[in-house]
Amino acid sequence: MTMLVRFKEISLAFGDQKILVNANFTIGSQERVCLIGRNGAGKSSTLKLVTGEIEPDEGEIFSSPLLRSAMLEQSLKKASEQQVKDVVAEGMSDQVARIQAYQQLAEEAEPRKAIFKEMEKLESMIEAGGGWSVDAQIDATLSQLELPSSQKLSTLSGGWQRRVALARTLVSKPDLILLDEPTNHLDINTIEWLENEVMRFPGAVLFVTHDRSFMERLATRIIEIDRGNMRSWPGSYRKFLYEKEKANSEEDRHNKLFDKKLAEEEEWIRQGIKARESRNEGRVRTLETMREVRQERIARPKKPRIHLNESNEISGRKVIEARNISHSFGGQSLIKNFSLRVMRGERIGIIGNNGVGKSTLLRILLGELQPDKGSVKLGTNLQVAYFDQLRRELDTTKTVAEIVGEGRDYINILGNKKHIVGYLTDFLFSAKRAMTRVASLSGGERNRVILAKLFTKPANLLVLDEPTNDLDVETLEALES
DSSP: OOEEEEEEEEEEEETTEEEEEEEEEEEETTOEEEEEOSTTSSHHHHHHHHHTSSOOSEEEEEEOTTOOEEEEOSOOGGGTTSBHHHHHHGGGHHHHHHHHHHHHHHTOSSOOHHHHHHHHHHHHHHHHTTOSOHHHHHHHHHHHTTOOTTSBGGGSOHHHHHHHHHHHHHTTOOSEEEEESTTTTOOHHHHHHHHHHHHHOOSEEEEEOSOHHHHHHHOSEEEEEETTEEEEEESOHHHHHHHHHHHHHHHHHHHHHHHHHHHHHHHHHTTOHHHHSGGGHHHHHHHHHHHHHHHHOOOOOOOOOOOOOBOSSOOOSEEEEEEEEEEEETTEEEEEEEEEEEETTOOOOOOOOTTSSHHHHHHHHTTSSOOSEEEEEEOTTOOEEEHHHHHHTOOTTSBHHHHHHTTOSEEEETTEEEEHHHHHHTTTOOHHHHTSBGGGSOHHHHHHHHHHHHTTSOBSEEEOSSTTTTOOHHHHHHHHO
16 A cells, blocks of 8 residues: 555644644555544644645644545535536636646757756646646546536536535546535535445545545545544544444543552652652652653543523423425525424424425424415424524634623523523533634634534524534534433
């Protein structure tokens, strides 16, 4: 297996927040490596280090000669008015530049040895990138992914736009593709399609995902970012969970024995006279070293604790009743003669392909949007906590504590008065992080802010529109439970 990328003693910080500390990491050809870790641990930053978008503060990053990597874009908004073929062709821009450079050198009036050497290098890169026929390569990729080449990107659904983004990533035949939360906002069919395409890709894949099924099916190795370090776990996600639990138990056992020994040595040093004897100088030095080791230990982060702030008000038995509702958008019929009755205590999931109207249906059921036809009646004593609405209203100029506490130092949770900073620790925000502006948070941390704010509101109807996007696995599991 050929080594494609290697991190050697990499350190990275943003301000006074340490992300990576002397981290080491490699990825080889044909591996499918999943980066996991808590929100803000440095997963997306690691991808940016690999692509060269950012530089480490310390350490070295080694890449194999002529490495070709490509990142799957989360959004193609800037290209919305372009035809699909033109968007895919952007993935060949480097290949086109190499061909043009080769042709310019070939036209030199007085060829020199240095020019021939550069032409040989360019020729190797061009052949590795699929050859000289760029248009044929683009057409082959469009055909493989069954894309409508002449259609405008803006006319496609979100799932089909993701296909276009993947085509732009794959068209240059990279050695390594990088995926950052590739399943966000995708429907089930598109996720399954994406899984199959990634499985078929002959090169290496480095990806970040919160989707445990996607991870379990694709990953051949897990790289965990934990307390600034990177640790490699060969095998599937399921195997990682088993091995990680054993490693945590061993860490706890080791720390307990160490702390017991340190306490014994501290008791000995307090005796004073014996410690000053020359023959005990070595023991004193050992104690000083143990103190330093204990001081540098970084405790394993606590797991999130999420509690629904259930309202004291009990809703009516009938929560929502929709009768024969229909709704269209942009001339397209989304909902037709749909009826639904939601009863107290039910848990209802809404599924469907991208663009079929799932979010629109939620807004109609909550009375935010009037249907073209039909009626919606809300039950009595309803107190609604709506995840999507809070996402739309998130003010990124404010701090985490300001948004969640709404200017208050204390909030009431389940009838108990709780300090805002203490409450935010349940959502994995340290006291320092609670005073950070939302604009500087990762996508997953922002979603945790929304959840924290959502659960300060007493509610007897919880409405969640795509709440899991960008969340780390531990927060997902806490939310599910």
